[in-house]
Amino acid sequence: MTPSQLKRKLDDELSELLAASEEHDCGRLEFVLADRDALVEAIETLQEMGITHLVTITGVDAGDEIEVLYHFLKYGEYDDGDLSEGVELTIRAIVPKDDPTIETLTDILPGATLYERELMDMLGVEVTGHPNPEKLLLADDFDGGPPLRAENLEVSD
């Protein structure tokens, strides 16, 4: 399945949950969720279509809101040493800064555990329902605020 075909199919499957979708020149697909509450449903739909590999979760401070990007990979076909191209997908959820929470994926996708902890550490987004919301990358006694929030960035030029 080419990225364009996959995009049409996903646009169709996820139509009620999406605010926008895009195919980048390099073949990466991007879907923006209309509402962050639809995250689990959207990921379940991906899983039903065989897209199960979460590469990572990126948090970006974008001013008034925090964007949370879920990077997925659709495996290529493997045949005795030969592997065809896969498809990269990004699901983008928007989290407002005055209520920085998002639901956990660990129930349906155990591979998300550490990435969600990283998101909590670095961007201060609370992942609700996470089984072990301890600090992962920062010290337990670190109290400087999430290092990648704009207000905590030290700009030295």
Place this chain on the structure above:
Amino acid sequence: MSEDVSGTEIPVGPQHPSLKEPANFTLTVDGEVITGADLKLSYNHRGIEQAVLSKSYLENIYLLERICGICSHAHTTSFAIGVEDLLDLDVPRRANYIRTLIGELERIHSHMLWLGVAGHEIGFDTLWQYAWRDREIVLDLLEEITGNRIHYSINTIGGVRQDLTDEQRETVLEKMDELEERIDFYLETVPNEETVRMRCENVGTVSAELAREYCAAGPVGRASGLPVDVRRDAPYAAYDEMDFDVITDTAGDLLARTTVRIREIAESIKIIRQAAADIPDGDLKASPKPVQALLAQIPEDDAVSRYEAPRGELIHYIRADGTDTPERVHIRVPTLANWPTVVEALRGSYIADTPIVVAGIDPCISCTSRIGVETDGSHGGEDSFNLEELREYGMEWYDERADGGSVTGESGIDRGDRP
């Protein structure tokens, strides 16, 4: 990943002379069998993801190169490709061939390093010394081509900074013949060696389902049958012109991870030969303009750049806001992707297996905890093991079992499967 499991807790690390970087594991044990494991990684926080935001794209190449002393080329290539994508630059084929060549030399040196460490962890120091001696072949080549053994500094935005001379090409081809002989030797001896089989076969098993569930990357995923290899599923540099196999196995145990890595070295030799023999003539950079002038045109956009580092998929997410510094750079290193599989593989293993199970994913803590420092005094008790002691314990434990007969079969638990 932490679960409340009753039982004795054994803290391992964070300081241990055998794993050269700090990580702490809290093992919950029932007799000799590990029933749960929790990990702490954050002893090495360097704040790189934050520091990146106050540096120019050009300066960041050198900063990101220093995330890791093993896969430094992986980080610079991945970052450079992402920025080139944002700037719409076409990297010349010759530069792509050089990137590929250096990338594969780096993979060999990383895999050989791991083979040595793995040998050491199971008390097979001959293998350690052999593997590290032969690794020098590759390090010498890297030094000859780039001037450096570790931080090659060969990448720049739009291409590479140094050319490959015809003389160097010949040396590379000659040395690959020498190395191939050694790799054939390892391929034949290591998987059949008694010590290796005893310590690695059916140990630390990660089933295909588990690898899929935890989204494992690189050789760890491939040894459990996952079809992941960025060089093929999203070819970058010159990989779309290279002929090689993606090595997988189905066993998922430490032995499979060992053979997958050795066979991957053989594939890397194949790629290096093609890159050295068929390198096309041409420029080294996409544009004769200074890089700063190109970077002045950077648009507001984002890019995802994926790279197959020696330990698995490395991903850089780069967002540009049109200024000379990036708005966000997010780096997911392969070790982070593979930690959950270690925790699961430890569950059901014997205490004696801990060093080799941990070493089995070829962990790079310098990469993983590039963002954190942690001080936790709660694990300095008298019962604390360091990994060196644990390694000794593991060897003695297996020696005793070997004298008394069978190692397996004394416990009915199914190793590696989750409880």
